[in-house]
Amino acid sequence: MPIQDFIAKIAKGPKASKDLTWDESKQVMKLLIEGQATQAQIGAFLMAMRFKMESVSELAAFTAAARAYVAPLSIPKELAVVDVPSYAGKSETFHGLIAGAIVAAAAGAAIVMHGYDGIPGRPGAAGVLKALGIPIDLDPKMAGEHVTKKGFVYLDIGMYHPPLYRFLEMRQEIGVRNLFHPIARLLNPSRAAAQVVGLSHPPHFEKTAEVLRMLGCPRALVIRGVEGDPELSVTAATRVLELRDERITPLGISPKDCGVALGTSRDMAGFPPGQQDKEAELLRRIIQNQISGGPKDWVLMNAALLLYAAGKGATLPACLPIARVALESGAAGRKLDELVQAPLAGSKRG
Numbered sequence: 001m002p003i004q005d006f007i008a009k010i011a012k013g014p015k016a017s018k019d020l021t022w023d024e025s026k027q028v029m030k031l032l033i034e035g036q037a038t039q040a041q042i043g044a045f046l047m048a049m050r051f052k053m054e055s056v057s058e059l060a061a062f063t064a065a066a067r068a069y070v071a072p073l074s075i076p077k078e079l080a081v082v083d084v085p086s087y088a089g090k091s092e093t094f095h096g097l098i099a100g101a102i103v104a105a106a107a108g109a110a111i112v113m114h115g116y117d118g119i120p121g122r123p124g125a126a127g128v129l130k131a132l133g134i135p136i137d138l139d140p141k142m143a144g145e146h147v148t149k150k151g152f153v154y155l156d157i158g159m160y161h162p163p164l165y166r167f168l169e170m171r172q173e174i175g176v177r178n179l180f181h182p183i184a185r186l187l188n189p190s191r192a193a194a195q196v197v198g199l200s201h202p203p204h205f206e207k208t209a210e211v212l213r214m215l216g217c218p219r220a221l222v223i224r225g226v227e228g229d230p231e232l233s234v235t236a237a238t239r240v241l242e243l244r245d246e247r248i249t250p251l252g253i254s255p256k257d258c259g260v261a262l263g264t265s266r267d268m269a270g271f272p273p274g275q276q277d278k279e280a281e282l283l284r285r286i287i288q289n290q291i292s293g294g295p296k297d298w299v300l301m302n303a304a305l306l307l308y309a310a311g312k313g314a315t316l317p318a319c320l321p322i323a324r325v326a327l328e329s330g331a332a333g334r335k336l337d338e339l340v341q342a343p344l345a346g347s348k349r350g
Contacts, residue, residue, distance in 0.1 A: 001027065003037045003045060011048035019052075025061035033069055033163045046170070046178040054179055056207055060214040062179060063186045070161050072191040073144035079110050081147065082309045083192035085185040086115040087168075088200065088228030089122025094270040094295075097231050098125055098132075099283045100302030100323075105151035106335035107303070107326035109310035112147050112190045114155040116168050122227075123273050129154050131280035133340035140189070147190070150338055160189050186211060194309045195220040198230030209241040209248045219244050221309055226268065232305055234263035234298040258304055259320045260297035267294025288333040300324055 006028050010017050020028065028045070031037050037045070054062070075081055082104075086097060101111045117124035126136045136154050138146060143160075147153040158165035164187070167180035182204055185197050195217055197208055205224055212220045220243040225231045232238045237254040255262050271279045285291050286299050303323035304316055313319035326332050 003031050003041050007045050010052050017052045019055040020058050022057055022061045025058045026065040029062050029065035049179050056210045060211045063183050066183050073140055073189050075144050075190050080310055081110045081112055081190045081192040082306055083188045083195040084111055084113045086113055086125040086229055087184055089119040089124045090227055090270050091122050093226055093268040094279050095125055095128050096298045096302050097229050099286050099299040102287055102335055103303035103323050103327050103332045104306035106331040107322050109307055110147055111152045114189055116157050127276040128279050131276040193218045196230045196309050198223045198225030200228035209243050212243055232301045234267055258301045259317055263294035268298055287336050289327050
C-alpha cells in the first residue's frame with residue numbers, strides 16, 4: 001500500500017478513523033525510514049497520527065520496526081544492563097537522573113542512557129554530561145565497550161539511529177512532538193532486560209507499559225517522572241507502573257517509602273539554559289558527597305530506583321542503603337573520575 005492509503009485510514013476524523021494493523025504499522029515505518037514518502041506525506045501522516053493517537057499495537061509495531069534497522073549494542077549477556085532513555089529536557093529542575101545513574105553504576109549497576117538534546121528551551125542530559133567531561137559522542141561499538149568496562153555510557157540517538165533522529169528533529173519544524181518521540185524512549189539500544197522509562201504525557205502512561213509487555217520486555221518501570229524524565233520526585237509521591245513477568249502493577253512511590261525526608265521544589269531546582277557548567281558543578285559536588293540534605297536525597301532516591309531495576313535489591317527501599325554506601329564511601333566520586341578519563345578509543349566527533 002502507498003502511504004497515502006495509510007494516511008486516509010487514520011485521518012478520517014474522530015468517528016471514522018481506524019487504527020493500523022500490526023503489519024500495516026510496520027509497512028508505514030519502512031516507508032518512512034527508507035525515504036519512500038514525500039515531505040508532505042510525512043507531515044500529513046505524523047499529524048494525523050498525533051490527532052488519532054497511537055494505539056498500543058501501533059506503537060509496539062512502530063518500535064519493533066524501528067529497532068530492526070540498527071543492531072543492538074554489543075554487550076556481554078551476563079551484564080545486567082538497565083536502559084534509561086532521557087528525551088524530555090529540563091526547564092525547572094537539575095538532571096538528578098545523571099547523578100543517580102553514576103551513583104548506581106558505582107554500586108554495581110550497568111546503565112545505558114540514550115537521549116536527544118534538541119528541544120528548544122529544555123536542555124537535555126548531553127550538555128551536562130559534556131560539562132562533566134563524560135563522552136557524549138561515542139559510536140555504538142564504543143558505547144558497548146564503555147558500558148561493559150565502566151558501567152555507564154551515554155548514547156546520542158543521532159549516533160545510533162540517524163533516521164529516527166531526523167524525525168525527532170522535525171519537532172522544531174512542525175512545533176509539536178510526533179510518534180517518534182515515544183518510539184525513541186522505547187528503542188532500547190542495548191536490548192536490556194530492564195527498562196526505566198519516564199514520561200509526562202498522561203495518555204501514554206498505561207499505554208507505554210502495555211507496549212513494553214507486548215514487545216516482550218521482562219522488566220520495566222514506567223514513571224510519571226519529573227519533567228518527563230525517568231526520575232522519582234523528592235517532593236511528592238510519584239506514579240509508577242512496574243512490569244514484571246508480564247504483570248503490570250501500579251505503585252505510588254514517595255520519599256518516605258525510600259527512607260528519605262520529604263523535600264521541597266528548591267531541592268530539585270535547576271539552572272537556566274546555557275548554564276550547564278553550573279549544573280555540572282552541582283552534580284559533581286553531590287557525587288563527591290560534598291552536599292547533604294534534599295538534593296542528595298533526591299539523587300539517592302533515583303540511584304536506588306536504578307539499582308532496583310538492575311536487580312541489586314529485592315525492593316526499592318532495600319536499594320537506598322546500597323546507593324548511600326556508594327555515595328558516602330567515595331565510590332561514586334571515583335566512578336565519576338573513571339568516566340571522565342580519556343575514552344577507550346577515539347570518538348566520531350568532537
